[in-house]
Amino acid sequence: MTNQWHGKKVAFLGDSITDRCHVGTTKNYWQFLEELLGIKAFVYGLNGWKWDGVKEQAETMYHELGNDIDAIFIFMGTNDFNSGVPLGEWWNIQEEEIFSRGRMLKLQHRLLNTDVKTFCGCINNSMSYLKDNYPMQQIVLLTPIHRGFADFGGDNVQPEEVFPNNLGFYRKAMSNNSEKPAIFGQYRSLIFIVFLDYCRYETLTRDFFTMRKRIDFTPMPLATNA
Numbered sequence: 001m002t003n004q005w006h007g008k009k010v011a012f013l014g015d016s017i018t019d020r021c022h023v024g025t026t027k028n029y030w031q032f033l034e035e036l037l038g039i040k041a042f043v044y045g046l047n048g049w050k051w052d053g054v055k056e057q058a059e060t061m062y063h064e065l066g067n068d069i070d071a072i073f074i075f076m077g078t079n080d081f082n083s084g085v086p087l088g089e090w091w092n093i094q095e096e097e098i099f100s101r102g103r104m105l106k107l108q109h110r111l112l113n114t115d116v117k118t119f120c121g122c123i124n125n126s127m128s129y130l131k132d133n134y135p136m137q138q139i140v141l142l143t144p145i146h147r148g149f150a151d152f153g154g155d156n157v158q159p160e161e162v163f164p165n166n167l168g169f170y171r172k173a174m175s176n177n178s179e180k181p182a183i184f185g186q187y188r189s190l191i192f193i194v195f196l197d198y199c200r201y202e203t204l205t206r207d208f209f210t211m212r213k214r215i216d217f218t219p220m221p222l223a224t225n226a
Contacts, residue, residue: 006038009068013057014075017145018045030073042069050079051122055129062133072130072137077144080119082158084166087173088118147171 012030016023020043030041042065044057054076061069096109114128115121130139147161161171 003037005071008037008039008070009042009065010039011042011061011065011069011072012045012075013054013061013072014045015049015079016045016047017078018043018073018075019047020045021047023047029075045075048079049076050083050085051076051119051126052085052116054122054126058126058129058133067134067137069134069137071140072134073140073142074126075142077119078147080122081144081147081165081171085122086118086167087169088115088120089113090120090124144171 010030010033012018018028018030020028022028028043030043033039034041042061044061046053046057049057054074058072061072090113092111092113093108094111095106097104097106099105100107112124112128113121114125116125127139130137147158149160150158152158164170
């Protein structure tokens with residue numbers, strides 16, 4: 001079936017869920033998208049990576065492809081949750097004195113937080129880079145997946161999401177934050193795909209197709225120069 005995505009070049013940034021090595025699966029979500037939409041996938045996701053590595057993956061992509069890409073998917077966040085990366089804030093607020101309407105006023109000045117030691121700061125930092133280097137490309141952010149019990153061997157045993165991480169917050173807090181980066185309002189072609197609660201106990205592959213069955217899955221219009 002021909003569609004507007006057929007033959008388009010799409011990059012995928014992320015962690016083990018995106019990694020070409022097929023960690024814990026025999027087929028990744030982007031391969032289903034290749035079959036479904038006829039895209040050409042360029043994969044940069046790496047096992048174990050967090051949001052603080054998205055900019056590095058994007059830099060590698062830019063070095064290899066330049067601007068010759070039509071869309072970029074970012075599927076990241078589950079390792080940030082599991083490793084206890086602090087949420088942080090989208091903005092840093094500082095009081096400044098400025099001249100306004102004929103007088104000096106003290107006002108709150110809002111500055112973008114790009115502290116890469118926090119989840120929000122990492123997203124802002126990465127999206128700022130993408131905004132500067134890919135202003136016309138469509139960016140698709142996928143919120144962190146729901147988490148079931150996982151035993152990857154040795155000490156790498158991860159409880160299901162009904163338990164908080166080592167900082168005491170639950171997956172929903174991180175998912176909610178990843179839906180609203182401060183840079184959002186400055187990016188003309190940003191889309192969010194939220195993994196819904198009814199997918200909670202499904203595998204990633206079944207998540208995708210469950211959403212496709214229950215939601216009219218129509219590819220979003222590609223960004224244009226208009």
